[in-house]
Amino acid sequence: MSLLLVASRFSPWLRHPVDSLLLAQGMLDVRRGGWLSLLTKKPLKAEISLDGVLADFYSPGDSVGWGDAPARGCVVLVHGMTTAGKADHRLVAFAESLVRLGFTALVPDLPGMRRFRPKEADIARIERAFSWVTRGGAGSFERCSLLAFSFAAGPALRAAANPAVGGKMAAFIGVGAYYDLKNVLRHLTTSGGQNRPAFPGGLPIRHGKWLFLRYNTELLGLDAHRDRVAAVVSRKRKDEAADVRDLLAGLPGGARAIIALMENKSPERFEALFARQGAAQRERLREWGMRDVVPGVGGKKFFLHGREDPFIPPSESILLANRARETPGGEASAFVFGGFRHVGIEADFFSLARILEGARFLGFISAVLSAMEE
DSSP states (O other), X not given: OOHHHHHHXXXXXXXXXXXXXXXXXXXXXXXXXXXXXXXXXXXXXXXXXXXXXXXXXXXXXXXXXXXXXXOSOEEEEEOOSOTTGGGOHHHHHHHHHHHHTTOEEEEXXXXXXXXXXXXXXXXXXXXXHHHHXXXXXXXXXXXXXXXXXXXXXXXXXXXXXXXXXXTTEEEEEEESOOSOHHHHHHHHHHTTOTTOOOOSSSOOOTHHHHHHHHHTTTTTTOGGGHHHHHHHHHHHHHOTTOOOHHXXXXXXXXXXXXXXXXXXXXXXXXXXXXXXXXXXXXXXXXXXXXXXXXXXXXXXXXXXXXXXXXXXXXXXXXXXXXXXXXXXXXXXXEEEETTBSSSSBOTTTTSGXXXXXXXXXXXXXXXXXXXXXX
C-alpha cells in the first residue's frame, strides 16, 4: 500500500489536497485511470436491480488495501445525456476513482437521459437508488451524496428536493448543470453570434440546439410531428443555412415558431421569438427549470462549471448557487473553471498557465470531498 494513500486516508490535514489532486488527474486520464490506478487495486463492481432500476454498484472491499476499514461515504452518480448510460467510459472511470479513494458509488441507469430527454420516470429512479443506499443497501449509510452531470442535474435536483432524499443528503454536486432552460436555449442559439464575444459561455456547438429539438419533441409539444422535425434537424445539422421551407409547410404555426427560434442567431430577436412560443411549451420549459426546486434541496450544494462550456453557460451554476443561498441556512458554492469545457478536464490542466486556477480548483474539490464524507 502506498505511503501517499496512507497519508491521504489517515491525516485529516493532508487527505483532501492529496485526494483532490489524485481525483483530478484520474479525470484527466480517464482511459488509464491516472495515478490512482497505479497506487490502488481495481474496485469491485456489480450490476444490481433495485425494484426494476438497473444500477452499477462500485465498492472498495479490500481493493484499496485498508482491510475492514469502513467506506468514507457514499455517492449516487447520475449520468448525463449519453447513449451509453451508466456504461459511459468517462463515468465508469470517475466512479472507480472515487472508490479508489475509499467511497462507495451507485450509478443508476436512466433511460430518459440515454434518449437525450428529461423524463419524470428518471426522477423516481434516482430517488429509488438513493433510498436503497441509505435504507439497508450497501451498508446502509446514514447519509449519502448525489452527483449529477450536465442536463441530468435537472432530474437529480428534483429528486433531491424530495424530503425522503433531501433529509439524508450529505452534499449535492452538479457538474455543468442548468438553472433555466430558456437561458440554455438563448445560449445555444445566440451566444457568439454576429461577431459578438462568446458570452457567457464558450462558442456553442451549433448542432447542440438541433439535438435539443430532435430529442425533446415531447417537452416542446411536437410529438405529433416527430418525423417532420427529425427531417428538419437532419438537414440543419448537415448545413446550418439549409432551406427547410418545404418541410415547414406541413407543420402548424406553433412548430414553425419553435424552429424559427432555433434558426435565430440574433440576441436582439430572442425575446420576441421566445414570446411567440405557445403557452404550453413555455410552461413545460418553466416546469423543468430549477428556480422553484433548489430551495427544497437539503445538504451542502456545490456547482462546478467550465468557463467555455459550449452547451450550458456557466452563469447557470452561479444562478443555482445564488438561489440556494436565498434559503435560510442554505450552503452553496459555485466554481467556474477554465480547465473545463462541459463535463471534462482539458489536457492543459497541469500547465503553468493554470497553476493558480488549478490550485483553487483543487481547493474546491477538497471541500466537496469533505462534505461527501459521512
